[in-house]
Amino acid sequence: MSTDLAPEIADVATAQWWRSAVVYQIYPRSFADGNGDGIGDLAGIRQHVDHLVDLGVDVVWLSPVYPSPGDDNGYDISDYRGIDPVFGTLEDFDGLLEDLHARGIKLVMDLVVNHTSDEHPWFVDSRSGRDKRDWYIWRPPRPGRVGGEPGAEPNNWSSFFSGPAWQYDAASGEYYLHLFSARQPDLNWENADVRRAVYNVMNWWLDRGIDGFRMDVINLISKRSELPDGPVASGRQLGDGFPHYGDGPRIHEFLAEMRREVFAGRPGAFLTVGETPGTTVDVARHYTDPARAELDMVFHFEHVGVDHGPSGKFEPAPLAVPVLLDVFERWQTGLAGAGWNSLYWNNHDQPRVVSRFGDDGRFWRESATALATALHLQRGTPYIFQGEEIGMTNMPWASTDELRDIESLRYHAEAVGSGLDPAEALTRIRRMGRDNARTPMQWSSGRNAGFSSGTPWIAVNPNAERINAEAQRRQRDSIFAYYRELVRLRHDLPVVAHGNFVRRRSPAADVFAFSRRFDGTELAVAVNLSGRAVPIAPLTGVPVLANYDGAGDPATLRPWEARAVLQH
Known part of the structure; x- marks a missing residue:
C-alpha cells in the first residue's frame, strides 16, 4: 500500500494537520506534583513529557492554569493573562511550552469565556x-x-x-x-467591548506561542436578549433555559468574528475545538464546515448522554449499546464531507469509561482496549484523557468528605434534601461524578501513586498498586502499549486519518462493525462491546490490530474482543 497522499489530500493534511493528530488532555491539578504540596503543577507536567512522547501524541490540551479562586476547580477564572501560583509562574509555563515544542508536541489552552470568576x-x-x-x-x-x-x-x-x-x-x-456556579457570572457577548477584550486575550496567548484553544461551553455565549422562561419538566420547579441560550441567535456570527479577529492572517495552523453541550449534528456541521471559518471541530455530548435517566446523569440508566452505536453512526455520516468529529470517551467532566461502559473487573484490559478501538478508528480527531491510556477506573468514594466537585456536592445535598437516601445519592455519584476523572494520575505503585510526595488534594484510587504507568510501560500487552499502537496507526495509515466511514451491519447488536475507505484501501473493524462471545461476519485481510493474542474463531468475537484488518 502506498502511503503517499493525493495532492488535494496532501494540501488538506498540511492546513488541517489535526486530522491525523491525537490530543492528550492534562488536568494539571491531578497530573503530577513537582513541589510536594499535594497539587499538580507545571513543574510536574515537565517531569513527564517523556510519557507523552512515548505514547506518541501530537497535542496537549491543558485544562485551566489561570489564577482562580477555585470554586469550580479553575473554570472560574479571575485573570486570563496569568498563571495561578499553585501551578507555578508564566516562566514555568513558557518552559513547558518550550519542552513540548522541542519534542514535536503542540499545546492548546482552555478558553473559558462564557463566564468569569466573580473575583475577576x-x-x-x-x-x-x-x-x-x-x-x-x-x-x-x-x-x-x-x-x-x-x-x-x-x-x-x-x-x-x-x-x-x-x-x-x-x-x-x-x-x-450564572449558568453554572453563582461565582461564575456570565459575560454579555452582545457587548462588543466584551468580545474585543476576549479576542485580545486570545491574541496575547497566541503571541506567546501556543497552538490553539479548546473553548469551554462556547455554544452558550449567545443568549436571546429577552431571556424568556424555559419549559418546566414534570416534577421540576425550575425551567430549562437551554432553548434560549444553547446555540443561540448570534453564535455563528460571534465565532466567525473570532476567527477573523484572532486567527486570520496568522502564520501557521492552529486548532480550535468547541465544547458544545446539547448541540445537534446539523448545527455542528455549521460550526465545523471549513467554508464557514468558525471552528475546526466540536465536542458534542450525545454519546455520553445515552446512559442518563429522565432527571439527568445522576439517575443513570443501563447502557443500550445499539443506541450508542446509532449515535456514532449519525455523527460520522452527518459531518462527512463538510465537517469534522472530535472523538472522546473521557475528560475532566466524565466518569472513567472502563467503569462506565466497560467492565473494570474481570475484563478490565479487554474492555478498555475494545472501547479504545471503537473510538480511535472512527473518522475524527481522538482525545485521550490522562490515565485513560493505562485504564484508570472510577473511585470507590467512601463518603462525601472525599468529594471535591461542586456539582456532586450540590447534587448530594439537594437529593438528600428531597428525600433520597444518602447512601443511594453517594452510589450515583460513584458512578457518574466528575471527581472520578480528577483523582491523581497513577504513575507508580509507590506512595500516592507517584503523584506527590505530599498529601494529595484529592484521594488516590487504591487500585494504583496494580494500575499504574510504570508497570504498564514495561508490559508488551498492556493497555498503554495498545494505545500507543492506536496512535501509531493514525499516523502511519492514511485510511485512518482520511478515510470515509461506512457502518457494517452485524448479526450481534453489541458489535460495532465499520469500514474506513481511502485511496483503494479499506480498513475493516469489528468490536464486541459486551462481556459475552458473539457471532460476526468474518473479517478477511491483513490483521493490523487485535486486543487478544491468537486468531480465535473468525466467525466469533470473544468478550470485549476488537479486530481490525486491511483490505485492498
Whole structure:
C-alpha cells in the first residue's frame, strides 16, 4: 500500500494537520506534583513529557492554569493573562511550552469565556456599577416581586449546578445570570467591548506561542436578549433555559468574528475545538464546515448522554449499546464531507469509561482496549484523557468528605434534601461524578501513586498498586502499549486519518462493525462491546490490530474482543 497522499489530500493534511493528530488532555491539578504540596503543577507536567512522547501524541490540551479562586476547580477564572501560583509562574509555563515544542508536541489552552470568576476585575467593576455594568447580564426582579425572595428571579432558568441561574445582588437591587456556579457570572457577548477584550486575550496567548484553544461551553455565549422562561419538566420547579441560550441567535456570527479577529492572517495552523453541550449534528456541521471559518471541530455530548435517566446523569440508566452505536453512526455520516468529529470517551467532566461502559473487573484490559478501538478508528480527531491510556477506573468514594466537585456536592445535598437516601445519592455519584476523572494520575505503585510526595488534594484510587504507568510501560500487552499502537496507526495509515466511514451491519447488536475507505484501501473493524462471545461476519485481510493474542474463531468475537484488518 502506498502511503503517499493525493495532492488535494496532501494540501488538506498540511492546513488541517489535526486530522491525523491525537490530543492528550492534562488536568494539571491531578497530573503530577513537582513541589510536594499535594497539587499538580507545571513543574510536574515537565517531569513527564517523556510519557507523552512515548505514547506518541501530537497535542496537549491543558485544562485551566489561570489564577482562580477555585470554586469550580479553575473554570472560574479571575485573570486570563496569568498563571495561578499553585501551578507555578508564566516562566514555568513558557518552559513547558518550550519542552513540548522541542519534542514535536503542540499545546492548546482552555478558553473559558462564557463566564468569569466573580473575583475577576471585570466583574468587580461591573458589580460596583461603574463602567463595565453591561459586560455581564443584569436584570431587575420580576415585576411585583421583592429581590432575593424565592420566585423573584428574572426568569425560571435553572443552573447546571442546581438551583436558580440567577444571583441577587442586594447592593444594586438586581440579579446577575450564572449558568453554572453563582461565582461564575456570565459575560454579555452582545457587548462588543466584551468580545474585543476576549479576542485580545486570545491574541496575547497566541503571541506567546501556543497552538490553539479548546473553548469551554462556547455554544452558550449567545443568549436571546429577552431571556424568556424555559419549559418546566414534570416534577421540576425550575425551567430549562437551554432553548434560549444553547446555540443561540448570534453564535455563528460571534465565532466567525473570532476567527477573523484572532486567527486570520496568522502564520501557521492552529486548532480550535468547541465544547458544545446539547448541540445537534446539523448545527455542528455549521460550526465545523471549513467554508464557514468558525471552528475546526466540536465536542458534542450525545454519546455520553445515552446512559442518563429522565432527571439527568445522576439517575443513570443501563447502557443500550445499539443506541450508542446509532449515535456514532449519525455523527460520522452527518459531518462527512463538510465537517469534522472530535472523538472522546473521557475528560475532566466524565466518569472513567472502563467503569462506565466497560467492565473494570474481570475484563478490565479487554474492555478498555475494545472501547479504545471503537473510538480511535472512527473518522475524527481522538482525545485521550490522562490515565485513560493505562485504564484508570472510577473511585470507590467512601463518603462525601472525599468529594471535591461542586456539582456532586450540590447534587448530594439537594437529593438528600428531597428525600433520597444518602447512601443511594453517594452510589450515583460513584458512578457518574466528575471527581472520578480528577483523582491523581497513577504513575507508580509507590506512595500516592507517584503523584506527590505530599498529601494529595484529592484521594488516590487504591487500585494504583496494580494500575499504574510504570508497570504498564514495561508490559508488551498492556493497555498503554495498545494505545500507543492506536496512535501509531493514525499516523502511519492514511485510511485512518482520511478515510470515509461506512457502518457494517452485524448479526450481534453489541458489535460495532465499520469500514474506513481511502485511496483503494479499506480498513475493516469489528468490536464486541459486551462481556459475552458473539457471532460476526468474518473479517478477511491483513490483521493490523487485535486486543487478544491468537486468531480465535473468525466467525466469533470473544468478550470485549476488537479486530481490525486491511483490505485492498
